[in-house]
Amino acid sequence: MLTELWNDAAGGFHPASAPDFLPETALKQVQLRRLRAVVSLAYENVALFRTRMEERGLTPDSIQRLEDIQQLPFTVKADLRDTYPFGLFATPMSDVVRLHASSGTTGKPIVVAYTREDVDVWSEVMARTLACCGLHRGDVLQNAFGYGLFTGGLGAHYGAEALGATVVPISGGNSDRQIMLIRDFGVSALCCTPSYFTYLIERAAELGVDLRALPLRAGIFGAEPWTDGMRDHIEAAAGIKAYDIYGLSEIIGPGVASECSAQQGLHIFEDHFYPEIIDPETGEALPDGEEGELVLTTLSKKAMPMIRYRTRDITSLISEPCECGRTIRRMRRIGRRSDDMFIIRGVNVFPSQVEAALLAVEGTLPHYQIILTRDQGLDQMSVEVEVTPEVFSDKIRALEDVRARLAKAIEHILGIRVGLRLVEPRSIARSEGKAKRVIDRRNEGA
Numbered sequence: 001m002l003t004e005l006w007n008d009a010a011g012g013f014h015p016a017s018a019p020d021f022l023p024e025t026a027l028k029q030v031q032l033r034r035l036r037a038v039v040s041l042a043y044e045n046v047a048l049f050r051t052r053m054e055e056r057g058l059t060p061d062s063i064q065r066l067e068d069i070q071q072l073p074f075t076v077k078a079d080l081r082d083t084y085p086f087g088l089f090a091t092p093m094s095d096v097v098r099l100h101a102s103s104g105t106t107g108k109p110i111v112v113a114y115t116r117e118d119v120d121v122w123s124e125v126m127a128r129t130l131a132c133c134g135l136h137r138g139d140v141l142q143n144a145f146g147y148g149l150f151t152g153g154l155g156a157h158y159g160a161e162a163l164g165a166t167v168v169p170i171s172g173g174n175s176d177r178q179i180m181l182i183r184d185f186g187v188s189a190l191c192c193t194p195s196y197f198t199y200l201i202e203r204a205a206e207l208g209v210d211l212r213a214l215p216l217r218a219g220i221f222g223a224e225p226w227t228d229g230m231r232d233h234i235e236a237a238a239g240i241k242a243y244d245i246y247g248l249s250e251i252i253g254p255g256v257a258s259e260c261s262a263q264q265g266l267h268i269f270e271d272h273f274y275p276e277i278i279d280p281e282t283g284e285a286l287p288d289g290e291e292g293e294l295v296l297t298t299l300s301k302k303a304m305p306m307i308r309y310r311t312r313d314i315t316s317l318i319s320e321p322c323e324c325g326r327t328i329r330r331m332r333r334i335g336r337r338s339d340d341m342f343i344i345r346g347v348n349v350f351p352s353q354v355e356a357a358l359l360a361v362e363g364t365l366p367h368y369q370i371i372l373t374r375d376q377g378l379d380q381m382s383v384e385v386e387v388t389p390e391v392f393s394d395k396i397r398a399l400e401d402v403r404a405r406l407a408k409a410i411e412h413i414l415g416i417r418v419g420l421r422l423v424e425p426r427s428i429a430r431s432e433g434k435a436k437r438v439i440d441r442r443n444e445g446a
Contacts, residue, residue: 022327038298198230212239218243252301357410371439
């Protein structure tokens with residue numbers, strides 16, 4: 001599959017043949033053909049999907065146009081837990097070559113499966129992801145996404161090898177060694193969560209290593225929402241270009257969408273993943289440009305097809321042409337999830353709003369926690385934020401100044417006042433994977 005897409009002399013995609021550059025008419029033909037095939041596969045082999053189709057009076061022949069996808073039932077995360085472990089598989093186990101799973105910290109783990117063809121598609125879309133981020137044959141990619149049951153590590157690994165890059169499969173953790181290898185191996189790009197990279201920046205400075213003086217030029221960051229303020233901090237501190245990528249295990253893992261050099265939204269590899277935006281309350285489909293919940297359908301997944309999967313991620317689709325020349329649609333960066341929201345005194349609050357406020361105030365660091373408590377039946381919110389050593393060393397004047405500016409910034413964004421505690425550098429626990437931003441203590445002692 002990949003051999004048809006590469007121009008080895010250029011070390012990347014040939015614009016005339018790569019799916020990223022397909023004319024709209026040709027792309028829609030591919031999408032419709034694959035949609036009809038995957039609906040038939042799921043109808044014939046997945047009992048839950050077949051039952052829901054029959055309840056609506058639908059058969060695979062009901063899908064004659066792309067717009068007919070809106071007739072199909074949604075799939076939600078609870079369906080994967082309710083059919084644990086293998087109830088949504090559409091192929092026999094003898095055809096499954098890989099299983100991945102979530103940690104299951106909030107219930108039964110989410111299990112996902114791949115056939116050989118699925119792994120090939122995964123490698124392809126991750127190679128396209130890295131090409132979007134400017135990587136090519138000859139780059140040295142340090143992969144600090146976690147290996148194992150988490151999809152991030154192996155997904156990025158296979159894609160980088162398909163691209164022709166050299167992979168350093170270090171996985172997460174062991175930060176001093178991470179920094180040593182970045183320096184000694186001449187690493188030009190690094191994959192990890194953005195929160196972990198902010199810790200690597202901090203640790204490198206403590207070790208006397210200036211990341212800006214190294215060949216490192218690109219960071220490929222995903223697995224958690226992050227703001228433009230976080231991007232500005234990373235790029236200024238490390239001297240790199242920070243790219244946002246998007247994926248989720250239920251669909252394939254990383255490799256669903258990626259920023260390009262224009263960084264004006266993430267290109268969705270929609271020849272494999274058909275995107276829709278719906279109203280999260282009514283389920284009604286919304287047109288391109290309107291914000292709502294992202295819904296994805298896998299168009300080529302064999303082992304475990306996902307039909308109209310509700311991601312809970314809030315975004316909008318961009319259909320205007322991108323300056324990079326890719327014709328596949330883009331989505332705006334994911335800043336929040338509908339299930340990340342909590343309500344304080346009648347106000348809807350998202351962690352990304354707090355991050356945007358604190359990174360806009362000079363003297364703060366990109367390390368914070370939101371703590372939720374309950375007092376006499378009322379929910380309360382407080383924020384702990386690290387400040388720079390210079391601010392913290394001035395116990396009165398600088399701290400009070402930063403506190404006042406930060407309180408004002410948070411109130412301006414949220415419309416409410418919250419508790420605020422400024423803490424010294426490195427006092428908030430660091431994460432080697434996804435950062436835990438919200439500590440919910442509302443039910444403690446209940």
